Amino acid sequence: MKRLKPTGSVTGNSPRPPRKIASRTQLRELQRVMANALFRPLTPEWGMQKRWVDGRRMHALASEFIKPNDRLNSFERLEIYNRQYWFRLLDCLHDDYPGLRAIVGQRAFVKLATAYLARYPSTSYSLRDLGNRLEAFLRDEPQWAAPREKLALDMVLFEWAQVVAFDGPSQPAISPDDVLDVPADRLRLNLQPYLSLLELDYAVDDFLLAVKARESEALRKEASNAVGSNPRTRNRRRAPRLPAQQKVYLAVHRHDNQLYIKRLEPEAFAILNALSRGETVEAACVMAIEASDRAEETDWPARLREWFNQWSTLGWFCRRS
């Protein structure tokens, strides 16, 4: 009989659990089988799938490596872990992506999240990183967010930027004095790694605020024992309307360790974007102003001074890491 090579892929070859665990290799084989069983999505009834990847009965496979007891057979014992895996990870995405959930709807969100996790199992020890490939996933498989593919993608970019702004790395900020002697045509400024610049087609910032306000209100009502907190009156606030198409430029950042979202003018966004690409201050400003459609009517020196002062006060400029 041809011996199957163990594989890390759920959809690849079908490894068999070893009968004995007398080496690290055998331990790895056992762990691959069990992990692959856990990573397989649940049935619509939230149970473990009845068939293994090679078509065998799952009950037979589970019996090969899990002991039954007097109350549960091997399949049922393994199923506890399969369910725990999916409940835990879906819960985590549910909490971290309320905006995406509101856009596609709860049921479609579960399907999207399941497809995402099946394709991209977690590769980080921290659940904080669980959504770090959602953008790539939705670019590759936009059908999971249909018919609101672009809006969903904008929201994922925005919600991930908030994860980065919350606890991402920072570098020591530089003050104007640090760069006083450097001429603008040679001055390059780094931006804080926790700062994300987003050019979006939808005003997802306002929409997410409305979604969170509605969820907070529902939670408060759920937690209240006050007379009149009738369950039938819960969630009286209507679901926020989906945002219409509208170009917005956002900076997602933190200040004094609080998360902030700042709308930027197009030229300000262009300057910061150019700086983040390593352009000099002079080149960034020239490019942005030349591309502007309101070049004539604006007092650019005053506006640039204002912006750079503001960004500097917010601590956005930093030394190279």
Next chain:
Amino acid sequence: MPANAFNGFTEYGIGIGLRVPHYRHILANKPVVDWFEIISENFMVDGGRPLEVLDAILEQYRVVQHGVAIYFGSADKLNREHLKRLKRLVQRTRTPWLSDHLCWGSVDGRYTHDLLPMPYTLAVARHTAEKIRAARDFLEVPICVENVSSYAEYQASEMTEWEFLSEVVELADCGILLDVNNIYVSSQNHNFDPYDYLNHIPHHRVGQIHIAGHSKFAKYTLDTHDHPVLDPVWGMYAHALKQVGPTATLLEWDDRIPSFDEVHHEALKANRFRDRQLTPAAT
């Protein structure tokens, strides 16, 4: 016995898990708590609010680190990036010891984010002990490994869980974080006497104890940490204290987290319980 090499020769009392919903209350009211246990991975970040809160807590309280993702039992090698971040946190908190679980949870770099049971064989015990030693040498802090609750046993296992635990900690020369609730939960799921477990581990290696609540379902018992400690666990805790002495104990409450005052009340109850068990009349 309480102060030993595995808990950095400290004599800590009853601690409480530091959880997000309680941050504001703790920082504003500064309640009397002997020590806080933090989940290491929640603070192994590069900046922002989590580290600000941690530094504020460290100004007022003693902190002990408890991890959930080293996975000593995974066949994979130790994750060096994880260990480097963990070491930075150890230097920040000055934790006298740190703990993680005797389990596996990742393979080929993919994470289940669960605490999965080990197959109990000598080869696995040796592999696990080797990883614990390597982690301790790198982190330069005593390590205690925690027994997990489990819902499945492997066909390949060749010994009991307590024999496996004893084998691992002797080979690794490390401590035990004895979770009496986990022992109770596993005893219900695998039909063994939890007191056999308590009686047959190396007591001198116990550096810390966990107590928590669990939930009973029709066919199995689940380690839920979502309500107060139940009577059978208090009974086992009393038995454990008589065997190991007044050991640092953490009251775990991780789900459906109530107000800080309620958790604090339960911790004070544990404190009184512990004192009663350790007075001569009770022994």
